[in-house]
Amino acid sequence: MQVTTSHQTALAQAEQPNHTVRHAVIAMLRELGMTRIFGNPGSTELPLFRDYPEDFSYELGLQEAVVVGMADGYAQATRQASFVNLHSAAGVGHAMANIFTAFKNRTPMIITAGQQARSLLQFDPFLHSRDAAELPKPYVKWSCEPARAEDVPQALARAYYIAMQEPRGPVFVSIPADDWDKPCEPITLRHVGFEARANPHTLSLIGDALDAARSPALVVGAAVDRGQAWDEVVALAERHQARVFVAPMSGRCSFPEDHPLFAGFLPAMRERMVELLGAHDAIFAVGAAAFTYHVEGAGPFIPAGSELFQLIEDPAIAAWAPVGTAAVGNIRLGVQELLARPHITQRQAPARKPTAPVPAAPAAGERMSVAFAMHTLASVRDPLSIIVEEAPSSRPTIQSYLPIFHSETFFTMCSGGLGHSMPAAVGVALAKPEKKVIAVIGDGSAMYAIQALWSAANLRLPITFVILKNRRYAALQDFSKVFGYRDGEKVEGTELPDINFVALAKGHGCDGMHVEDASQLALALQAAIAHPRPIVVEVEVA
Template sequence: MQETHPQNSAPFTVRHAVIDLLRQLGMTQIFGNPGSTELPLFRDYPEDFSYVLGLQEAVVVGMADGYAQATRRASFVNLHSAAGVGHAMANIFTAFKNRTPMVITAGQQARSILQFDPFLHSNQAAELPKPYVKWSCEPARAEDVPQALARAYYIAMQEPRGPVLVSIPADDWDHLAEPIQVREVGFESRPDPRVLALIGAALDGARTPALVVGAAVDRGAAWDAVVALAERHQARVFVAPMSGRCSFPENHPLFAGFLPAMRERIVQLLGGHDVVLAVGAATFTYHVEGQGPHIPEGSALYQLIEDPAIAAWSPVGTAAIGNIRLGVQELLARPAPAARAEPARRAQPPRAQPPEAGQRMSVAWAMQTLAEVRDPRSIIVEEAPSSRSTIQAYLPIFHSATFYTMCSGGLGHSMPAAVGVALAEPAKKVIAVIGDGSSMYAIQALWSAAQLRLPITFVILKNRRYAALQEFAKVFGYRDGEKVEGTELPDIDFVGLAKAQGCDGVHVEDALQLRAVLESAIAAPRPILVEVEVA
């Protein structure tokens, strides 16, 4: 029997079923950069949907990543066949590392000509994005597309969350289909009570406990619970290496600072703590080869993580697997332990000083100034790897869901992510702090910000080089002062790039003028780029 559209006598097609499914799921923002194989989806585009256009597919996925993180709901992405997925892969990789729920569709040539290896054909389309999607498929039949997208959504939202991909041939959209009824599916699982009891007993009996918090704390809405757990046990709180979120208030007396991605330094900084609980974190995220133990001698490691793969590869310790918030709440339900003395507080960095005459301002001065003029509840989206330790010292974060960066180390995420966050949080100010090298991976995001009239302040830290590589070269035996090829970035006019894409821009060299420029930019009702010359 032929299906008809519920509101009229027209046939009910795959396109109707997919639009209806997305509407039921609240996924009415489509992030994309269209190609020929995607056009059939957008015929008779519904008025209650919006299309967020990015000028390159990595920008599209970055915007969708920021939007999904800020809303804590899966975003919907539409890419163009093999080439579009290829362009997007850097930020698909980042979304996978960020654990960002995202339903990605990719166009495919018509089924009737696939055997002829046609132009724009994605050969093995479901394999192309692996291993950096949780699941991918090209449905066997056109009428299977709506059900495949429903399955993709449930997988994307199931912890640990992440991106999924469905390849859809161009001629599938007009085939007849049946409506999909959205089901109630639980996405959070409670950790094993027996293992939680072991963790709780270890914390209760510890002399000097410490917590190591990761992105999953803030991602999983466990911020308040983790603060309460730290206060209950008077535990010092460190941030795990390469964390893409802030998961503990950095002005709290128990905040102990940031762990680097180096084995020996992690052991050194955790020294003196007999019980270490990693919450929502892969404690052992290393960036360079190391030697020796993974934790200090005499310490015991415990872990609460939503990702069983992380629990599997962790070299030491006892791990509970499941939702972070539910696990911490269960730990808080235990009888209160004996009172402990408050540990020593972390030393604060010295105040940054303005430069001497003729010198460029320091990143510390720039970030200290930004910290003083911004609303503490404004949202920082950061991608300045060479300046990260300075940013952490001079631009502290105090509130949940007010800091985003990439967990992957892949550049080109945060400039478009700021656009997605601003779309999701229209009542909050979004400030993107981006290195000059990083910004060039996704500079087209400025156009999307301008077209959408989002009042984002883009702060470009212009040191005219890939400074992170120059610093990192020492790890690989480079001598002080030795040239590192391919790391100089002279003669980029960021104000000109911004204006060419519809954004206002201003250049700042004088450290004493920075405050007024930032105050004006933050107050602006439109996107504006501030190019800051730094040493």
Template sequence: MQADIAPPPATSLTAAPPQRVSVRDAVLDLLRGFGIHTIFGNPGSTELALFLDFPDDFQYVLGLQESVVVGMADGYAQATHNASFVNLHSAAGVGHAMGNIFTAHKNRTPMVITAGQQARAILPFDPFLFSGQATELPKPYVKWSCEPARAEDVPLAIARAYYIAMQEPRGPVLVSIPADDWERLTEPVAVREVAHTMRPDPVTLAHIGDALDASQRPAIVVGAAIDRGQAWSEVVQLAERHNARVWVAPMSGRCSFPEDHRLFAGFLPAMREKIVQLLGGHDFVFAIGAPAFTYHVEGAGPHLPAGATLAQLIEDPSVAAWTPVGTAAVGNIRLGVQELLQRPAPRTRALPPPRAARSVALPPPAGERMSCAFVLQTLAELRAPDSVVVEESPTARPVMHGYLPMLQSETFYTMCSGGLGWSMPAAVGVALAKPQAKVIGLIGDGSSMYSIQALWSAAQLKLPITYIILNNRRYAALQEFAPVFGFQPGDKLQGTDLRDIDFVALAQGHGCQGARVTDATQLRDALQAALAAPGPFLLEVEIA
């Protein structure tokens, strides 16, 4: 007869159920675990439940328009190297923000965007201010989008969104959250360790290293992913190891090599034939952290000079896929360059010829407007080398390349997309992330009007930003580009003149100090005063 065996006490088999918390508390705890304590937003009715009993350890940064919100979050994420958290309003708010969501996509900026949605119970009735296809609206410029099937799944969706946003190539993601989800009870979600980088294939890197070692006259083309990936010093070492001339890739949104370095060669334009011309004489071209190459106008002919071969190290497999020629290694830039530096030392090469010295910009004759070159030359003389320039002045950028060199890592930001309206708010985000740095927003008059509301956020936060508005009273980039489309000198180009905008009044109306300078003899003193201001200051400079 088999003896009866008493079952063990229920408490020894059944673990206590996890404590349930509100979706709001679960999400906020998750953000804390990710090191996120700042929320950027412009709230609407469907977002209000998130802010009930808003915790003291979080900061809410208000932008006065959704595109401004995303621009601020982009600058902040780039400067902190962590995903930013954005809260937008339903379909209209996401629609307003799409210009800078596109830029965040091109900038490879990690960003978790939440968009409000109407309550689940009324979604079948097409309610006012709902988003009919919330997950489709931001595509294709987000890496992933989701509207969770249940309120209880919102924290898991936020966690997944963060890991996807941070995985290289980084970028924005979006989670649509119905208004009544925040109060529902759910289980907390623990933060996991998830790798964000991938080591490039060692065999492909070895082939690139062999070609680099064997080359006679190598050139390195650097791009934004170097500074994004914190590989500045490694790339400098690699260039010095091979005595390779270093060019900046077309339309690069970051500074990736010291522009006063002996090996620095200059900037490649976004034109195929000119790139081939400038790289002439090199037998091996190594693009690091950059597409090879970004073009802005139609071109023809080869992508490289005769006799040259191309290799590329890029964190984005889609970029490697469309590159027309050469060998591509895909993976983290810093890890890839470190592996190349571990190879045996190559033979010694002679230094290439130095870059031609730039000319000196002279002040204008009395009564004439200053040149952009004179303004930027003066700014270069006055600014601290570790000050951070956030630029959006398409006409001034080629001039900046000659007269305002960037000398240190993480001291230059601009948009990789070409879309305007990013840099005014991005300067706010960078200043929030780098509170000890002087941030200089170098903005064109036309560009500034896309997101002038950022001045209000800068004033409310009392940030040390000096905005310099280069006012030439026109969309000069369009006027200079017009000959490509057949315009002749003297032809009228519609919609490019900008008259009668008072930037000082706009600054003061948003709570910022402002001043205007028209006389070259007053420029130095005006710039010194603007740079010394402890809070936000707008200096309008009238240029030729």
């Protein structure tokens, strides 16, 4: 995004009597289009909201991690930085899980937090934040507590430019409570370009390798969809007849999963990745790390006889890649340059990935499988609806039976941190009121941010929350074998009996329904998707 301003407007503001930090910040946010403030207020934040302007809205979350998750979903769906207001040290502490996720998601976000009055700081006052700018590190791109009250608007402007510069991410500004009423000059926003082109020579090396390859493959990551490069990547894959894999732990869909070149999802295991990529002599990681691992591995990082290439907007990711050639720069611009090269002879199309078999309905008295539930949801939802997912143990099954076909219709977290996607669905629904939002959440995940249901109800957002209720932290039980657990051995702290999500939904102001009979699931989901208010569908799964 590029920002311009009117000098005449700034002069007019300066001539107003009693022009304060609050006036300057509100004017700046209005000019940037950031008129939604996501927050959970505390005492040190109250001065910001006195005489709150009518053209601004305050999106209340009942816990700070929920607030940041809502702002994350909103920023991703609008492709614009969101504005968050938290409460001092305790509020930032509550929010840290989703600040970490926003950092991994590369979500542009200006996070502010109140601070006790400057005159009190020398006395170690109640609820103040000592070393406030250090608290959210290292999971913000930049942080500060301005030296003077009149520096606050300029600090927030700098924070905006940094948040929006690729690789995007959250930034943090601590603001003492007495700063808002101090006299202040208005700020003039600047024209800033946020996208940088990759080195042309490096892109030429990548293009030459793709042209010469016998069997090229693309590995796409979240930065493709985040960077509006979906169409370009599809065109590049088709030009080279390259099979397309999804990088491990990708938080977005970056390639249509019904495309003939789609090859599936790579697991976060080195040996298994090498095996799946073994037939390819040129591997191009586009908008993806090369590669993200979850468990310790051994052996080569890529198949013998293959070469690895990468295009990524984040120089830190390019720096730690263990092998290969990396170009650093904007994904869309880089792929456009590769497409501008002279056309090559078409290769024969590779074999199409087989589709998953239709899952069987459960026998009488048995719970339905996740595969059956997701296949049913896929059959009744609009393909243009938006899926916001957080069900880690079910993710491979969801990927097989709830395919995504369009850009900007899938969101999850890139961090692995729970408690993101339920509030993120609220933010996405705020940003995309014309789209149906369906949140697919595991029962364990849901309890990390259940307060998001209240925000959905308060905002009257017609989100369908599908809770996959397997009554356990299944991801931990499944993962225990990696750490030497025997089959059937108890994994402490992983059972979740007796949680009633219909009651929790109603207690937060949402409607709810319980589905145990597989034969009733399709009708229940159809009704829930058509429902005009937020609704929770609790689905009992095996």
